[in-house]
Amino acid sequence: MPQAQEHVRExxxxxxxxxxxxxxxxxxxxxxxPARPPRDPHSVLPDxxxxxxxxxxxxxxxxxxxxxxxxxxxxxxxCAAVRFAPGTAPVLLGVPASLLRxxxxxxxxxxxxxxxxxxxxxxxxxTDPAAALERFALDRIADxxxxxxxxxxxxxxxxxGRSVAATAADAGLGARQLxxxxxxxxxxxxxxxxxxxxxxRALEFIRTGLPYAEAASAAGCTDQAHLAREMRDLAGxxxxxxxxAGGAGEAExxxxxxxxxxxxxxxxx
Numbered sequence: 001m002p003q004a005q006e007h008v009r010e011x012x013x014x015x016x017x018x019x020x021x022x023x024x025x026x027x028x029x030x031x032x033x034p035a036r037p038p039r040d041p042h043s044v045l046p047d048x049x050x051x052x053x054x055x056x057x058x059x060x061x062x063x064x065x066x067x068x069x070x071x072x073x074x075x076x077x078x079c080a081a082v083r084f085a086p087g088t089a090p091v092l093l094g095v096p097a098s099l100l101r102x103x104x105x106x107x108x109x110x111x112x113x114x115x116x117x118x119x120x121x122x123x124x125x126x127t128d129p130a131a132a133l134e135r136f137a138l139d140r141i142a143d144x145x146x147x148x149x150x151x152x153x154x155x156x157x158x159x160x161g162r163s164v165a166a167t168a169a170d171a172g173l174g175a176r177q178l179x180x181x182x183x184x185x186x187x188x189x190x191x192x193x194x195x196x197x198x199x200x201r202a203l204e205f206i207r208t209g210l211p212y213a214e215a216a217s218a219a220g221c222t223d224q225a226h227l228a229r230e231m232r233d234l235a236g237x238x239x240x241x242x243x244x245a246g247g248a249g250e251a252e253x254x255x256x257x258x259x260x261x262x263x264x265x266x267x268x269x
Contacts, residue, residue, distance in 0.1 A: 025085030063100025064187035
């Protein structure tokens with residue numbers, strides 16, 4: 001690997017910081033943009049999560065992705081955020097996850113303008129925007145209540161590699177009930193969530209040093225070819241290209257601060 005390229009990757013790792021949130025399953029993260037934007041676009045891989053992001057004086061919601069989300073370099077700016085575990089953010093926002101699938105939306109598209117202005121003023125005056133976001137999320141969940149325990153159980157079962165059928169049975173849900181609840185909580189059906197979480201498991205195993213074939217088996221793929229197909233379908237690249245490009249994943253979340261796409265619809269919390 002060229003020395004200059006490795007230096008850029010090392011700088012990228014230092015710009016991204018995260019810590020566990022006091023909100024169960026959530027992560028608080030920040031990313032400091034370089035003085036000069038990178039030359040190449042950046043891909044955010046699906047992870048089943050949603051993010052609430054403070055960036056450029058705006059509050060942005062990053063919805064659940066079904067494929068790699070490409071971010072242009074000029075849109076990667078400094079940001080602070082909370083990344084919510086699958087199924088958590090829709091309760092906090094009062095918006096079904098399916099309305100935000102594969103989108104980046106201003107909170108102003110989803111909530112009344114007066115409420116967004118109050119939040120914007122709150123975050124602009126904060127010395128630590130990331131902590132202010134976390135405080136807001138904690139206060140909001142205290143008002144709305146936590147996610148449905150069955151939704152949490154579904155996400156946990158699929159994360160551990162349980163089959164969709166077994167997960168539905170464990171949660172006491174029929175197939176149609178599970179699909180309907182999954183659309184609202186995760187943004188897509190349980191089979192898609194299972195695929196996304198399985199790919200993320202495989203990538204984590206590879207980062208620990210496991211060969212591709214062993215990682216595929218450990219993650220629940222039938223074989224390495226199955227994992228390769230999932231990587232192409234969900235990430236739009238190959239395992240070799242992803243890891244040779246620095247697929248350690250430290251900065252993937254930072255790219256979620258991308259300028260929102262045009263809204264197809266909006267709702268009020």
